Amino acid sequence: MARYDRAITVFSPDGHLFQVEYALEAVRKGNAAVGVRGTDTIVLGVEKKSTVKLQDSRSVRKIVSLDDHIALACAGLKADARVLINRARIECQSHRLTVEDPVTVEYITRYIAGLQQKYTQSGGVRPFGLSTLIVGFDPYTGVPSLYQTDPSGTFSAWKANATGRNSNSMREFLEKNYKETSGQETIKLAIRALLEVVESGGKNIEVAVMTKEGLRQLEEAEIDAIVAEIEAEKAAAEAAKKAPASKQT
Amino acid sequence: MVAADSRASMGGYISSQSVKKIIEINPYMLGTMAGGAADCQFWHRNLGIKCRLHELANKRRISVTGASKLLANILYSYRGMGLSVGTMIAGWDEKGPGLYYVDSEGGRLKGTKFSVGSGSPYAYGVLDSGYHYDMTIDEAAELARRSIYHATFRDGASGGVASVYHVGPTGWTKLSGDDVGELHYSYYPVEPAIVEQEMTEAVVA
Numbered sequence: 001m002a003r004y005d006r007a008i009t010v011f012s013p014d015g016h017l018f019q020v021e022y023a024l025e026a027v028r029k030g031n032a033a034v035g036v037r038g039t040d041t042i043v044l045g046v047e048k049k050s051t052v053k054l055q056d057s058r059s060v061r062k063i064v065s066l067d068d069h070i071a072l073a074c075a076g077l078k079a080d081a082r083v084l085i086n087r088a089r090i091e092c093q094s095h096r097l098t099v100e101d102p103v104t105v106e107y108i109t110r111y112i113a114g115l116q117q118k119y120t121q122s123g124g125v126r127p128f129g130l131s132t133l134i135v136g137f138d139p140y141t142g143v144p145s146l147y148q149t150d151p152s153g154t155f156s157a158w159k160a161n162a163t164g165r166n167s168n169s170m171r172e173f174l175e176k177n178y179k180e181t182s183g184q185e186t187i188k189l190a191i192r193a194l195l196e197v198v199e200s201g202g203k204n205i206e207v208a209v210m211t212k213e214g215l216r217q218l219e220e221a222e223i224d225a226i227v228a229e230i231e232a233e234k235a236a237a238e239a240a241k242k243a244p245a246s247k248q249t
Numbered sequence: 250m251v252a253a254d255s256r257a258s259m260g261g262y263i264s265s266q267s268v269k270k271i272i273e274i275n276p277y278m279l280g281t282m283a284g285g286a287a288d289c290q291f292w293h294r295n296l297g298i299k300c301r302l303h304e305l306a307n308k309r310r311i312s313v314t315g316a317s318k319l320l321a322n323i324l325y326s327y328r329g330m331g332l333s334v335g336t337m338i339a340g341w342d343e344k345g346p347g348l349y350y351v352d353s354e355g356g357r358l359k360g361t362k363f364s365v366g367s368g369s370p371y372a373y374g375v376l377d378s379g380y381h382y383d384m385t386i387d388e389a390a391e392l393a394r395r396s397i398y399h400a401t402f403r404d405g406a407s408g409g410v411a412s413v414y415h416v417g418p419t420g421w422t423k424l425s426g427d428d429v430g431e432l433h434y435s436y437y438p439v440e441p442a443i444v445e446q447e448m449t450e451a452v453v454a
Contacts, residue, residue, distance in 0.1 A: 098315075098318060098319065098322060099311070099312070099314070099315035099318055099319070100312075100314045100315065100318055101312060101314065101315060104307065106307070106308075107307060110306075140343060
C-alpha cells in the first residue's frame with residue numbers, strides 16, 4: 001500500500017491547527033475525569049456511564065496502570081487511548097531494561113506527550129483524541145505527582161485537575177476547595193469534585209487510589225459509603241447555614 | 250579508587266608512555282581504557298554526551314548503573330565488528346559508589362574490585378592479597394598504586410606513569426601520578442655496593 005505523506009494537520013491562515021482543536025472538542029465530549037494530588041495519596045476518578053445491562057463492567061476499566069507505580073486516566077476517544085497506553089507500557093519496560101531503573105512520572109508523561117505531538121506533525125495521520133491524567137510516585141524521592149497531557153502534545157504538572165465533560169465546572173470547584181490533604185481526605189475531595197457534574201452514586205463513578213504501595217481500585221460499596229459521607233457533610237453544612245438565619249426571626 | 254598506567258604499544262613498539270587511560274566522563278564518573286585506545290576514547294566521549302543529555306532531559310544525574318548499561322548496550326550492538334574495549338565505569342550516585350566492568354563482547358558486571366588489561370593478572374595478585382573492605386583512602390590509594398606498579402614491572406605492554414584517582418560523594422579527584430621507574434626505586438632502593446679501593450697508577454718519574 002502506498003505510504004500516505006500528505007500532512008493532515010496544517011496551519012490555518014490565523015495560526016490555528018484546526019485538527020488539534022477538533023481533537024480537543026472530542027475530549028470535551030468524553031467522560032469526566034478528575035485527578036487530585038495529596039501528600040501521600042493521589043486519586044483518579046472517572047465518570048462511568050450507567051452500565052448497559054449485558055456489558056461486563058470489568059472489561060471497561062477506565063483507570064489503568066502503566067507500571068507498578070504509575071497510573072493513567074483519560075477522557076476522549078477510548079480506542080486511541082488503548083493504543084497510547086500500550087505504547088506507554090512498552091516504554092516503561094524499555095526504560096527499565098536500558099537504565100535498570102523504573103521511569104519517573106515526568107519521563108513517561110514527556111514520552112506520551114511527545115507521542116501525541118508527533119501525530120500532529122506527521123503525514124497521513126490525525127492527532128490522538130484524548131487528554132490524559134497521569135499519576136504516580138517518583139521511584140527515588142517518593143514525591144507524588146499529577147500530570148496532564150492533551151492532543152497538542154503539551155503537558156504540565158498539577159495539584160488537581162479535571163478533563164472531559166464539564167471539566168471547567170470541576171476545575172472551578174477544585175480551585176475553590178483545594179487544600180493539601182492526605183489519605184481519605186484526598187479521596188473525598190476527588191469524589192466531591194466529580195459529584196459536581198456526575199449523578200450521585202457508586203455505580204456512576206470509578207475511583208482509583210495511588211499510594212506508595214501501588215494502585216487500588218475502590219469497590220462500588222466503598223465509593224457509595226464515601227458518597228454517603230459527603231452527602232451527610234453537605235446536609236450538615238446546609239443545616240448550619242439555615243440555623244443562624246432562623247435564630248434571627 | 251581508580252588507577253591506571255599510561256603505556257600504549259603497537260606490537261613490540263612502545264608508541265607512547267603518556268596516554269591518559271583514565272577518562273573523565275563527567276565530574277562524578279570515571280572510565281578506564283583498555284584494549285583499543287581509539288575505541289575506548291571515542292565511546293567514552295559518546296557516553297559522556299549521553300549522560301549529559303540524560304541530565305538535561307531528566308533534571309537529575311544519571312546513575313552509574315544507567316551509564317554503564319548505556320555503554321554496554323552500544324557495545325553489544327557492535328558485537329562481532331571488531332571493537333576492542335575493556336573498561337570500568339566508576340562513579341558516585343544517589344545509591345552510593347558504583348563500579349561496573351563493561352567490555353566489547355557486550356558483557357557487563359557489577360563488582361567491588363576489578364583489574365583489566367594485559368597486566369591485569371599481575372595487578373590482581375597484589376590487589377587481592379592487600380584488599381580489605383575498611384581500608385582508609387590513603388591505604389587504598391597505595392594499594393592501587395602498587396598494583397599498577399607490579400603490573401608494569403612484569404608486563405611489557407604496561408608502563409609509563411601510574412595515575413591514581415579517588416571517587417567520592419562530591420566527585421572524583423586525582424590523587425597522584427608517579428613514574429613507575431621512580432616507584433620501583435622507592436619500593437626497592439639499591440644498596441650502595443662496597444667498592445674496593447682502586448689502585449692509583451704510580452707516577453713515572
